Amino acid sequence: MPELPEVETIKRTLSRNITGQKIKACEIRLAKLVRPEPEIFSDLVKDKKILGLKRRGKFLLFHLSQDLFLLFHFRLTGQLIYTQNGPEPPYTHLRFDLENGKLFYADLRQFGTIEALRKDELLHHPSLLKLGREPFDLTAEEFYSLLKGRRRKLKALLLDQSVIAGLGNIYVDETLFRAGLHPAREASSLSFKEASNLHQIICEVLQEAIATGGSSVRNYVDGEGKNGRFQEQHLVYGKRGKPCPRCGTLISYTTIASRGTHFCPVCQR
DNA sequence: GGGCTCCTGGAT
DNA sequence: ATCCAGGAGCCC
Structure with a gap:
């Protein structure tokens, strides 16, 4: 969870x-x-x-x-x-x-x-x-250097706790959609500008998710047994077959990095 | 890299 | 009945 x-x-x-x-x-x-x-x-x-x-x-x-x-x-x-x-x-x-x-x-x-x-x-x-670094502690340059020389898929790299600590399947799918990046892109293929933008979006999405008490998609509750509300802000996670909120194309669902992966085949490149 | 494993239950 | 699920360690 x-x-x-x-x-x-x-x-x-x-x-x-x-x-x-x-x-x-x-x-x-x-x-x-x-x-x-x-x-x-x-x-x-x-x-x-x-x-x-x-x-x-x-x-x-x-x-x-x-x-x-x-x-x-x-x-x-x-x-x-x-x-x-x-x-x-x-x-x-x-x-x-x-x-x-x-x-x-x-x-x-x-x-x-x-x-x-x-x-x-x-x-x-x-x-x-x-464990890798906390996302909030990284500068854009440091984040870019984590991707450089890595031939792995972007999604696999972001899920790897030894590279960056704390992201899981929900937030990787959500941040890659917001950054317009395809989860199967080779990590090292990102420009500094793309990497910098992705890092900023990761920080924003995580902050917003914390501010709304996290994502209760299955059985997550907080320390007082209450549900979070960030699932209401999800744009692609759990939205397979629904229209992309940006372009209307149906959200794809495939396996990438051994995990179920939601993305827009048009908006994410 | 990918596949299997630890478990239970909900969706199809 | 079968597939799938916010994770990650261990095995090639």
């Missing part, structure tokens, strides 16, 4: 509710979800205070007291929902009991992961070390 805007929204909506609270206990019902194993995980987080939340790419990080960290990755259907006294969401696999409420991790497809890490383990975490 969540790409950068959704994880950022979860971070913000949770942060205001749980920062400063202590984890009194946690119940793990799906052992493979956590690392290390459940008994150790529970012992590690018990009585730790939540000091703050951060996002890196599609990862969410809790900074706990005693320099312990929780690293969440939601994959496709993970949800992290805080409530003071509301009901438990369906597919809940883990429950944190906080001082003033409960924090549920739910995940229909069970692909998500939650790791408890010491600071030195966090700093040497392979997935985090491999």
